[in-house]
Amino acid sequence: MPKEIPKAYEPQLIEQKWAKKWADENLFRADVNAPGPVFSIVIPPPNVTGSLHIGHMLDHTEIDILTRWRRMQGYNTLYLPGTDHAGISTQRVVVRQLAAQGINYRDLGREAFERKVWEWKAESGGTITRQMVQLGESCDWTRERFTLSPELSRAVTEVFVRLYEDGLIYRGHYIVNWCPQCRTAISDLETVHEERQGHLWHIRYPIVGTKEYVVVATTRPETMLGDTAVAVHPSDPRYQHLIGKMVLLPLMNREIPIVDDFVVDRDFGTGAVKVTPAHDPNDFEIGRRHNLPEIDVMTDDAKMSAAAGKYAGLDRFEARKRVVADLESAGLLEKVTDHTHAVGACDRCGTIIEPRASTQWFVKMKPLAEPAIAAVERGDVEIVPENRRTEYFEWMRNIRDWCISRQLWWGHRIPAWYCGDCKEIIVAREAPSKCAKCSSGKLTQDPDVLETWFSSALWPFSTMGWPDDTPDYRKYYPTSLLITGYDILFFWVARMIMMGLKFTSHVPFRQVCLHSLVRNAEGQKMSKSKGTGIDPVELNEKFGTDAMRFTLASMAAPGTDIVLSEERILSYRAFANKIWNAARFVFMNLDKYETAGGEQLDALASPEVRASAPYAAGGEVALIDRWIFSRLARATAQVNDALEHFRFHEAAHVVYHFFWGDFCDWYIEWVKPELLSSDRSKSAATWKNLFAAVENALRLLHPFMPFITEELWQQLPQREGSCSIALDRFPETHPERLDAASEEHIALLQEIISLARNIRAEMKLDQKQRLFAQLGATSPAVQCVVERSLDTVLRLANLSSLSFTKPPFDSTKGIVRSNKDFDLFIPYEAAFDVHAELSRLRKEEDRLTKDIASKVARLGDETFRSRAPEHIVKGLESTLAVRRVELEKVNERIVQLQRI
RNA sequence: GGGCGAUUAGCUCAGUGGUUAGAGCGCUCGCUUCACACGCGAGAGGUCCAAGGUUCAAGUCCUUGAUCGCCCACCA
Numbered sequence: 001m002p003k004e005i006p007k008a009y010e011p012q013l014i015e016q017k018w019a020k021k022w023a024d025e026n027l028f029r030a031d032v033n034a035p036g037p038v039f040s041i042v043i044p045p046p047n048v049t050g051s052l053h054i055g056h057m058l059d060h061t062e063i064d065i066l067t068r069w070r071r072m073q074g075y076n077t078l079y080l081p082g083t084d085h086a087g088i089s090t091q092r093v094v095v096r097q098l099a100a101q102g103i104n105y106r107d108l109g110r111e112a113f114e115r116k117v118w119e120w121k122a123e124s125g126g127t128i129t130r131q132m133v134q135l136g137e138s139c140d141w142t143r144e145r146f147t148l149s150p151e152l153s154r155a156v157t158e159v160f161v162r163l164y165e166d167g168l169i170y171r172g173h174y175i176v177n178w179c180p181q182c183r184t185a186i187s188d189l190e191t192v193h194e195e196r197q198g199h200l201w202h203i204r205y206p207i208v209g210t211k212e213y214v215v216v217a218t219t220r221p222e223t224m225l226g227d228t229a230v231a232v233h234p235s236d237p238r239y240q241h242l243i244g245k246m247v248l249l250p251l252m253n254r255e256i257p258i259v260d261d262f263v264v265d266r267d268f269g270t271g272a273v274k275v276t277p278a279h280d281p282n283d284f285e286i287g288r289r290h291n292l293p294e295i296d297v298m299t300d301d302a303k304m305s306a307a308a309g310k311y312a313g314l315d316r317f318e319a320r321k322r323v324v325a326d327l328e329s330a331g332l333l334e335k336v337t338d339h340t341h342a343v344g345a346c347d348r349c350g351t352i353i354e355p356r357a358s359t360q361w362f363v364k365m366k367p368l369a370e371p372a373i374a375a376v377e378r379g380d381v382e383i384v385p386e387n388r389r390t391e392y393f394e395w396m397r398n399i400r401d402w403c404i405s406r407q408l409w410w411g412h413r414i415p416a417w418y419c420g421d422c423k424e425i426i427v428a429r430e431a432p433s434k435c436a437k438c439s440s441g442k443l444t445q446d447p448d449v450l451e452t453w454f455s456s457a458l459w460p461f462s463t464m465g466w467p468d469d470t471p472d473y474r475k476y477y478p479t480s481l482l483i484t485g486y487d488i489l490f491f492w493v494a495r496m497i498m499m500g501l502k503f504t505s506h507v508p509f510r511q512v513c514l515h516s517l518v519r520n521a522e523g524q525k526m527s528k529s530k531g532t533g534i535d536p537v538e539l540n541e542k543f544g545t546d547a548m549r550f551t552l553a554s555m556a557a558p559g560t561d562i563v564l565s566e567e568r569i570l571s572y573r574a575f576a577n578k579i580w581n582a583a584r585f586v587f588m589n590l591d592k593y594e595t596a597g598g599e600q601l602d603a604l605a606s607p608e609v610r611a612s613a614p615y616a617a618g619g620e621v622a623l624i625d626r627w628i629f630s631r632l633a634r635a636t637a638q639v640n641d642a643l644e645h646f647r648f649h650e651a652a653h654v655v656y657h658f659f660w661g662d663f664c665d666w667y668i669e670w671v672k673p674e675l676l677s678s679d680r681s682k683s684a685a686t687w688k689n690l691f692a693a694v695e696n697a698l699r700l701l702h703p704f705m706p707f708i709t710e711e712l713w714q715q716l717p718q719r720e721g722s723c724s725i726a727l728d729r730f731p732e733t734h735p736e737r738l739d740a741a742s743e744e745h746i747a748l749l750q751e752i753i754s755l756a757r758n759i760r761a762e763m764k765l766d767q768k769q770r771l772f773a774q775l776g777a778t779s780p781a782v783q784c785v786v787e788r789s790l791d792t793v794l795r796l797a798n799l800s801s802l803s804f805t806k807p808p809f810d811s812t813k814g815i816v817r818s819n820k821d822f823d824l825f826i827p828y829e830a831a832f833d834v835h836a837e838l839s840r841l842r843k844e845e846d847r848l849t850k851d852i853a854s855k856v857a858r859l860g861d862e863t864f865r866s867r868a869p870e871h872i873v874k875g876l877e878s879t880l881a882v883r884r885v886e887l888e889k890v891n892e893r894i895v896q897l898q899r900i
Numbered sequence: 901g902g903g904c905g906a907u908u909a910g911c912u913c914a915g916u917g918g919u920u921a922g923a924g925c926g927c928u929c930g931c932u933u934c935a936c937a938c939g940c941g942a943g944a945g946g947u948c949c950a951a952g953g954u955u956c957a958a959g960u961c962c963u964u965g966a967u968c969g970c971c972c973a974c975c976a
Contacts, residue, residue, distance in 0.1 A: 009938085175974085193973075200976085218976060231976095265975050273976050281974040342973075355974080387904075394903075395972075487971090517970095554924085557914065560906060561970080568912070571924055574938040585935030649914070653923070668935080754942085761930065761942040798941095851920065858919095864956040872918050872957085879919050 005587050005715060009580035011544025011573075015707045027724050028071070030078040032471045039075035040476040041067060041483070042460050042496075042509055057536045058518055058562070061552045062648060063483050068703040069643050072730035078476045080463050094120050095182055096349055106183065110409055117410055155462035156412045156455045157429055159503060164416075164427040168367060169404075171416075171425065173359045175281040176403050177344060180302030181351040184407040185360050187451060188400065189491055191344040191353050200269060200339040201324060204332040205230055205247040208255055214239070214247060215334050217269025219341055220279075221327070222320040225252055225308045226297040229275035231286050234260040236271055250332050251323065252309060259290045278357040294357050302354050316354070361405040361414060361448070368498040369396045375507050381497060382511045384646055385558045388486060395490050404454050411449035418444055457495035460508035467503075479509045483646075486514040513646045516561045518552075539569065546705035547573040553704055554652040575656060576708050579701065582664050583712045586694050589675050593687060605695075605719040607729065613692040614737075617685030623789065624670045625689040627746045630739035631662045632696055637733040639700065655701055663697055666750065670792055691716075696731045703730075745785045748821055749793055752786065755817040756797035759826045762836070763815060770800040776807035776823040786822075808889075811896040818889050820882045834900055841894050848887040855880045 022028065043063050063079070071077045094117050095105045105113050163169040176185040201221045204213040216230060227249050232239035239258070246255045256275075263282055264273055277287025278294040287294060297308040304311045304319045311319045327333040344353045373396050375381050376389060383389045405414060417426045419435035420442030426432050434441050455462070460482075464473040478500070482493065493512055500508030540548055543566075550572040555562045614625040635658035642651035667690075674686040695716055702709040702725050713725040722728065756773060765771070777783040783804055786793060794802060807823045809816050814827035815837065855876055858864050865873060 005935095007935095009936095188974095216976080220976080263975090268975050275976095280976070282976070283974095285974090341975085344974095391904075391971080398972090490972095555913080560913085563912070565912065565925090567925055570938080574936095577938045578936065581936035581939085583935085588935070653914075657923085664936090665940090669940095757941060758943085764930075767931065767933075767941095847920080855919080858957080861956065867956045868918075875919050883920090 005580075005584045005712075007584070009577050009708070011546060011576065011707065012541060014711045015540075015545050018707050018710050022724070022726075025723075028077075028079075028726065030476075031076070032475045034076045036074045036076040038078070038476060038480065039067070039070040040078040040080070040479040041481045042080050042479050043483070057548070058515055058552050058556065059484055061549045062513070062515060062556060062646075064706070065549075065553060065648065065651075065703045066481070066483070066643060068706060068726055069730060071726065072699070072702070072728065074729070076475075078472070078479075080460070080479070099181065099349070105409070113409055151465065152455065152458075152462050153412055155458050155466055156450065157415045158467050159458055159499065160415055160450070161427055161429055162503070163363065168364045169427075170362055170364065171359065172362050173357060174362070174403075175279075175284045175355050176358050176360055177346075177353045178300075178302075178356040178358065179346040179349065179351055179353055180298075180300065181349045182346060182408070183300045185358060185403055185405060186346060186353070187403050187453075189453075190347040190451075192347050193342040193344055195340055196343045198339050198341055198343075200337045201327075202270065202334040202336070203250065203274075203327055204334055205250065205274070206332075207242065207258075208246040208248055213332075214242060214258065214272050215270045216272050216274040218274055219339060220320070221323045222304070222311075222316055223276040223279045223297065224249065224274055224323065225304070225311060225319075226276045226278050226295040227252075227256060227274045228277060228287065228292040228295060229256050229290065230258045230272055231261045231264050231275050232258065232272050233264040233266045234262060236264075236266050238271060250330060251326055257290075259286070259292075261286045261289060279355055281355055284357055296357060298354060298356070360403050361416075361446075363402040363404055363454075365399040365401055365498075368502055369399045371501045372396060372494065372497045375497060375501060381507045381509065384511060384513045388489060388514050392489060392494060396494060404451050405446075405448040406451050407447075408449050411452070412455060414446040414448050414450060416446040418446065420444065453491050453495055456492055457499040458503075460496055460500060461504050477504065477508075478506045481511045481513065482509040483513045483515065485517050487517060489514060514558075515556055515646075516558065518562045518564055543569045543573045544576060544707075546576050546708050549706075550575065550652060550656075550704050553648040554656070556648040558646070575660065576705060578660055578664060579705070579708055579712070582659075582668060583694060583698075583715070585668065586690060587715060590687070590691070593675070593683070605717055605722070610692065610695075611732075613689060613696075615685050615688045615692070622685070622689075623742055623745060624667065624792075625685075626739045626742040628662065628667045628689070628693050629734070629737045630742055631658060632693065632700070632731065633734045633737040635662075636700060636731045640730075640733065643703075652704060655704060659697055659701065663693065666746070667693065669796060673791075673795070699725060699728060700731050702726065748782065748785055749789055751819060752793055752822065752824060753797040755819075755824050756799055756826070759815045759817060759824070760798065762840075763826075763828060763832050767798060771798070771826050771828075773797075773799045773802045774805040774809065774825040774827070775802055776805055776809065776825070778821055782821045808892060811893040812900055816889075816893060818886060820885065823889065834897055838894065838897050841890055841897070845887065845890050845894065848883055848890060852880065852883050852887060855883065 041063055043059060067077050067079050094113070097120075098105050098108070098116070108116070160169065177188065177191050178184075179186050198219050200217050200219055202215050202217050203221065203224065204215055206213045214230060218224065230247055232243065234243075242258045243260045245258050247258060248254070249256050258272075259275070263286065264271065273283075275283045275286050275292060276295075277284045277292050278296040279298075284294075286292070295307050297305055297311075298316060299305045302316045304314045304316065306312050308314075308319065311322060314322065324333065344355075345351060346353055373393060376383060376392060383392060415427060415429065417428070417432055418424070419426070419438060419440050421440035422435060422438040424435050424437040426436055426443070431445065432443060435443060458466075460479050461473065461477055464470060464477050466473055466477075482496070484493065493514075496508045500506060536548070547569055551564070551569045552562070554572065555564075555568070614621050614629045635654050638654045639651045642648070642654065671686050671690060674683055675690065677683040677686075695713070698709045698713045698716075702713075706726065710725050713728075752775070756771075760767075760769075760771065775783075775786060777786065786802070787804075790802060793799070805825070807825075809823060809825035814825055815832065816823055816825045818824070859873070859876060859880065
């Protein structure tokens with residue numbers, strides 16, 4: 001006996017209730033010993049800013065749909081939770097927050113800073129947990145969240161040491177991207193390039209011992225203070241005589257050489273370039289080749305250093321102005337031209353990065369990239385959609401060494417120690433007590449930490465207990481699937497593949513599904529720093545998580561980014577409401593049925609009984625019951641196929657139209673009188689079928705709308721021991737339930753009903769007006785189908801009677817609607833709008849005439865007949881015949897009406 | 901500079917070379933019918949960006965162009 005279903009659908013109450021229960025009882029815990037094929041899935045750590053923004057919500061929605069679907073199909077599923085594993089990015093958030101208050105984190109002191117980070121983590125961790133609960137994420141809640149885990153730290157150290165031993169990690173002095181706000185090095189991927197309108201300053205460098213000068217062009221005049229050469233192309237005729245000579249660096253009065261180097265572009269600027277090895281990657285290389293000194297003219301926070309002479313202490317942009325002014329007054333500025341160029345900015349704080357020569361830790365990428373390229377080429381890792389493969393290859397083939405050290409205070413400390421006596425570098429798993437070379441005890445650990453993505457790259461196996469050989473690792477690794485946004489293909493996906501292959505000899509996942517990014521209504525990319533993010537908690541509370549999930553799934557077509565709008569969410573909120581009310585209708589009447597002495601329906605919950613649907617009444621299964629189970633089987637197969645290929649929008653579309661269209665609009669309306677029939681033996685079968693259909697529909701919908709389906713499913717009588725719809729089975733495809741005849745017959749009846757309704761609407765009749773329709777069927781079979789469902793047709797079409805008559809009908813006496821199987825005639829004594837009907841018919845005539853002409857032309861074409869496949873030709877021929885009959889009928893009616 | 905994507909109904913978007921191109925929202929008309937007005941029923945609404953090409957057949961494949969957007973890039 002079902003319990004009371006509240007009249008109003010209130011998603012917040014339901015969602016809170018089930019999210020808590022699922023979490024408290026840990027219902028979806030992965031069991032390494034459980035049978036079944038394995039489905040393990042990697043989810044992105046929500047650590048990038050510490051809050052789950054709407055983009056992550058798409059990750060989690062898709063992942064959770066697939067996890068629930070696979071679990072219901074009997075897979076042994078594992079869902080790797082998102083844990084803030086490194087927290088380096090967490091530091092960035094706090095650094096930014098402090099900066100907003102005008103505090104530089106370094107001024108706080110290390111201890112106070114770490115305390116702030118912990119406070120923030122505790123607070124934001126709570127927010128993230130709440131968001132995940134709202135999403136109904138069916139993950140394994142036992143795993144630790146939002147803490148720095150010793151296991152993960154151990155894996156990171158292990159990887160660092162092994163890479164070092166293999167010569168793949170080295171400490172080197174190179175140009176890195178330096179963020180003066182965060183005061184750390186950042187990787188190439190962490191910089192964003194923007195086209196900016198700038199200038200090209202042409203500066204005269206006097207040649208020593210002559211009155212000549214050479215003109216160099218630069219976009220960054222302040223760096224000239226650190227120039228240590230001028231370079232020209234080796235075969236540039238303009239400058240041959242100058243190679244080897246010295247110039248006097250203006251403002252600094254330092255003599256520097258003119259060198260030749262092949263990287264110089266003769267066609268850019270003046271063909272002569274100033275060389276600042278400490279502040280430009282190209283210049284750095286030139287400096288190496290010509291043994292030039294490096295002069296770093298800036299400090300950590302991009303102010304001019306003591307090496308900048310009288311400009312020391314100035315901000316770099318202020319220094320630029322002063323340098324330009326000084327050059328101008330010295331008559332050394334030849335000209336200034338406009339020039340657009342790309343400027344790199346810090347991905348996190350937006351500060352213009354400063355290329356700066358610095359000693360950092362690097363990973364050699366080529367040897368890691370090669371096997372990773374091969375793995376994707378072989379198809380060991382399948383990337384969906386396919387076109388992202390190209391991007392992956394492109395990036396991997398042009399990969400450069402990766403700077404992994406960060407001058408930050410939070411994260412995995414680099415496991416390297418420096419000997420204070422002999423300067424030896426010791427990389428080790430445990431802190432060494434003395435220098436391996438000179439036995440000195442004066443060891444200090446590198447103060448730097450590793451960047452976030454270094455540890456993220458280990459995610460698929462470090463979370464499974466690697467380097468230990470754990471049961472989880474053996475069972476679930478390599479994982480089945482990674483789902484994430486395409487924006488982190490390089491940051492994360494590519495690096496996981498490289499690290500997975502290097503350390504486990506396996507790819508970390510068999511498939512990668514890269515989904516689109518979510519934008520807001522203005523089309524802006526979701527971004528916290530720009531304040532354009534949408535808070536998913538707000539939307540969930542407003543519309544319900546089920547509606548949000550369904551919206552995201554329905555819009556998740558690959559290819560283009562998603563623009564989220566409230567209107568769209570609202571339409572799926574209405575869908576949830578529809579489900580609620582349909583179920584409420586069933587429960588309310590079931591209650592009446594049972595109290596009136598009807599058969600108890602509890603037995604339907606067992607899988608064996610379930611499999612025998614649709615049920616027969618008096619030895620025969622009703623047409624409508626055959627039909628709804630045929631539609632259900634079809635929908636299930638389509639959903640399976642769509643989810644198999646990550647086509648979430650298709651799957652959502654199918655369940656939406658199955659439930660609203662087939663189930664609510666037709667099936668429930670069709671069987672209503674049966675349900676309330678006084679003949680209990682007859683209504684029992686109808687009840688059982690309706691019940692089974694509802695139950696199947698809920699299971700079909702569950703991955704997409706977990707909360708409402710759980711709530712309603714729990715109201716159904718269930719077999720002993722059932723605790724969640726998510727642990728029940730997904731509907732099976734049941735090929736034997738596919739029933740083409742029933743679908744054809746119902747389609748015919750639906751068409752008669754729709755056309756009758758159309759006539760009533762066109763004639764502007766009210767609902768109470770009695771109509772006596774006549775049907776001219778083209779075959780006895782059609783007539784037979786209609787006769788057998790006559791009562792239903794009369795009721796749904798709102799007709800008083802339907803008699804079978806031989807056409808043609810007199811169009812002047814009423815309205816006729818036709819299709820290939822029948823003519824439906826509704827006589828009407830009063831005048832109706834002849835003009836409206838005529839214009840409708842003329843439009844119809846026009847359409848049919850054009851259509852017939854095009855078909856005749858095509859069928860008359862011999863090449864078409866000989867080359868097109870037979871079913872196309874045959875199909876066209878039969879359609880043409882149908883159109884001709886239709887046209888004939890339309891013409892006939894036009895002629896009749898014109899006589900009026 | 902290189903690469904990618906998009907352009908389809910008023911709006912937001914689906915669309916697998918084939919027979920009348922679909923959905924949601926919005927719009928029009930009619931309904932308080934005892935699950936649901938977050939609803940029911942019936943409609944209107946399309947030069948599939950442009951021009952070429954391939955094909956028996958193009959919204960779909962190719963080329964070029966236009967417009968919009970994104971990613972990558974050490975020309976000072």
